[in-house]
Amino acid sequence: MEHTEHLEHTETPKDMKSQIWKTFWILFAFTIVDIVLYFILLPYQNMMKNWVFIILGIVKAYYIVGIFMHMKFERKSLMYMIVLPMAFVVFLVALMLNEGDFTNLLRWIK
């Protein structure tokens, strides 16, 4: 049983090559979407807009880490060890963007 598990993890999916190219086109498309959205949303300024770009970034990160870095095919324990700490970083991003906004407000009160 142990042995089969070892082998399972070293083996890549049979259609790895087509998966790689599929991932490339997905990343390519998301980057285009990013740029197009940037110009569409240019006249508007609010926090929601930033989260659109941050979430698109996280979606791209999912494909890079999952397929390119092979994380989807690793043990779950390894995945959580690496991915969970980064979830807290996203929380810190949210906090600091808001905090920056307040700093800006304070500048104007002064």
Added chain:
Amino acid sequence: MATNTLSTENKFTWGGGKSPFSVSYGKLMMWIFLLSDAFTFSSLLIAYGFIRYSFQSPIHNEIVKPLAHLSDNFVEQMQQAGLFVQDHWPSPELVFNHFPFVHGMHLPLFFVSLMTFILIFSSVTMVLAVEAGHRMAKDEVAKYMLLTIIGGAAFLGCQAWEWSTFIGEGARLYENPFGPKSFAALFFIVTGFHGFHVFSGVMLNVIIYLNVLNGTYEKRGHYEMIEKVGLYWHFVDLVWVFVFTFYYLI
């Protein structure tokens, strides 16, 4: 089949006879290094986000349209038009609007998009090298590694051009004609730190490429080193996705 199992065992077991997480020691340590490096970049980007929002948002540009003619004193014009001021963050589309060999045309974010595609593409060739390594196809690994090195070098060249254009317009670590000083300072620090990672990655790729040509991994019986350096290279691409998101889009 028996020999296959044996070689896999040798490849993945640690000193204690087991392999935690079913990965080799080197690969796990690469993941942990990448996690720590992700924290470093996160702190830089979070600092960027904080400082960006402690200034007023960019003033919406209705003067310069894409493909419009750019005069040589564009920055001064924008200062006079009130688009580059001290208490408003500059709009990235007005700052990064140059393209090599195209002089005097407003091409907002074209060049940085090209840089993004170059890096994504070199990530693809890297993962193709890893895939070829699994099949022990030495020539294919070498071909894809060379393409990855070319991609990385092209990206570095683009960044050098971007920096020299930005510096040529008067941006310094301590000075910024486009608006708040911290805009230029953060640009040099964040992209410089990322560029240094790309440079290190290209150097690692060159070493690996030479080893592939020398048949080092052929003798070792597996191409796991390509996977480990590949992890680093994809990480560099991943960081660029977020540098791009934070620096150019937010």
